[in-house]
Amino acid sequence: MRRSFAISLCLVLSLFLFPWLHAAAPPEDAPPDSADSGDRGDKAPLLPPAGDARPQPGTDAGMVLRVKRGEGIEEMTMETYLRGVLRAEMPASFQQEALKAQAVAARTYILYKTAHGPIANHPEADACDDIHCCQAFKSEEDAAAGWGAMTLQYEEKVRSAVSETDGEAVLYQGAPALTVFHSSSAGETRDSLEVWASDVPYLKSVASPEGAGQVPNYNSQAGFTPEAFKTALLARYPDARLGGEPSNWFTNIQQEENGTVTSLQIGGVTVKGTELRSLLGLRSTAFTISFGEGQILFSTTGYGHGVGMSQYGANVMAEEGKGYREILTWYYTGTTVGPYPSG
Numbered sequence: 001m002r003r004s005f006a007i008s009l010c011l012v013l014s015l016f017l018f019p020w021l022h023a024a025a026p027p028e029d030a031p032p033d034s035a036d037s038g039d040r041g042d043k044a045p046l047l048p049p050a051g052d053a054r055p056q057p058g059t060d061a062g063m064v065l066r067v068k069r070g071e072g073i074e075e076m077t078m079e080t081y082l083r084g085v086l087r088a089e090m091p092a093s094f095q096q097e098a099l100k101a102q103a104v105a106a107r108t109y110i111l112y113k114t115a116h117g118p119i120a121n122h123p124e125a126d127a128c129d130d131i132h133c134c135q136a137f138k139s140e141e142d143a144a145a146g147w148g149a150m151t152l153q154y155e156e157k158v159r160s161a162v163s164e165t166d167g168e169a170v171l172y173q174g175a176p177a178l179t180v181f182h183s184s185s186a187g188e189t190r191d192s193l194e195v196w197a198s199d200v201p202y203l204k205s206v207a208s209p210e211g212a213g214q215v216p217n218y219n220s221q222a223g224f225t226p227e228a229f230k231t232a233l234l235a236r237y238p239d240a241r242l243g244g245e246p247s248n249w250f251t252n253i254q255q256e257e258n259g260t261v262t263s264l265q266i267g268g269v270t271v272k273g274t275e276l277r278s279l280l281g282l283r284s285t286a287f288t289i290s291f292g293e294g295q296i297l298f299s300t301t302g303y304g305h306g307v308g309m310s311q312y313g314a315n316v317m318a319e320e321g322k323g324y325r326e327i328l329t330w331y332y333t334g335t336t337v338g339p340y341p342s343g
Contacts, residue, residue, distance in 0.1 A: 008169040017212065060166050065110070068128035081104055081127065082162045087143040088129075088136035089181075090311055092154035095318030098311070099232060101327040102181075104337060105309055108169040111176040135197035167322065168228035169330050171342035172202050177335050178298040179328075182304025183311050184208075184308060186217045186286035187258040189331065190306035194262065195274055209320075215312045218302065220283055229280075233266060236279055240267030247291045259286040259301055274305075308332065 063078035082103055086092075113119070113134065114126050121133050129137035134175075144151040154179045170177045178200060182189075185208040192203035197212040212218040224232075226246045233240055242249055255266040261273035262285075273285035286301040304310075309331040317327050 003246035016193060040335050043111055060162065065114075065127055066125045067137065068122045073125050076109075078107065079162060079166075081110070081137070083158055084137040084139060085135045085156045086161060087140070088138035092143075092147065092150070092157050093188075094311075094315045096157060096161065096325045097318035097322065097327065098315040099157055100165050100324035101314050103165050103309065104170060104324060104328055105167050105179040105181055106181040107165070108176045108340075109135060110129050111169055112178050115176065118263075125333040149223040166322050167339050168337055170337055170338065172327050172332070172335045176340055177332055179332060180305070180308040181311060182306055182308065184218060184304065185301045185306050185310040185313060186260060186301040188312075189308065189310060190260065192307050195305055195307050202332045202335050203307050206330060206333065208310040208331075209316045210310060214316055215302075217283075220300055222280065222282055222298045222300065223260065224280065224298075225295060229261070229296050232279055236275075237266070237269045237271065240269045242267045249291055252329050253289075260306070261287055261289065
């Protein structure tokens, strides 16, 4: 009798407890993961995790972003987004500490941008995959197509770089910094004031260790016929006087010690080095000009705007034994690396 009563009691309790136990089981991770660089670039606020007023430290998987890819908008976690950015923005063959530095820089960049949104180019999204606006993004499938036999190893490196820095950001006075980055420097990075006429206290010029031995196409040339150059320049500077020999067009060239051209006169018109680089699509503003075989030749060193972290410089520092936090605080002067939000 007692045994029969005990069995009946268990059956009754199970009817009530089973639905509760089922509902309390943790859901499967969602959403799943979705499907070398020069310059990088505002945004709507981050969507906070459900039931919380703001993102908390160490919660990449709980922070939801709206990312514009092509013509559509996808919702994905910060974790998924950063993996895609890392696949696209830095060679996965780089040292792990360099990849971790890139992961933190990419996370901080989007935190900064979303905090200063909305973005004029896409006010309906927090980020996009256009490098001229936000950061590049590459799906796992697209990356695998390029990685080939190294896919498993490289994907693991990317995932580890994101997970091992989960929730960390570059902070200046407790807030996310504008962590712009570029491919390689001509011996030193550049002060933001020189490039964008904006004095950002943590974007100062510092030495960067990469060189021709570590960077593909570190030194390169771009050639233009005099007519092609004249057409391009006059479209932007119609008052320039471009008669006679091309070698006489360029005067008063102002250069820094590392070869970076800050300004020059072309046909009597003053042009900033950054403006000429943009106009001609040069790899950097560290260039010299020569003439030969009916061409105007620009010989450049490095790749990118030169402000903030140099990706190849970060890789060399990692090869020398520097950790990702040391790399980041070197390139972003006066910052710290820690959880965001810091309080």
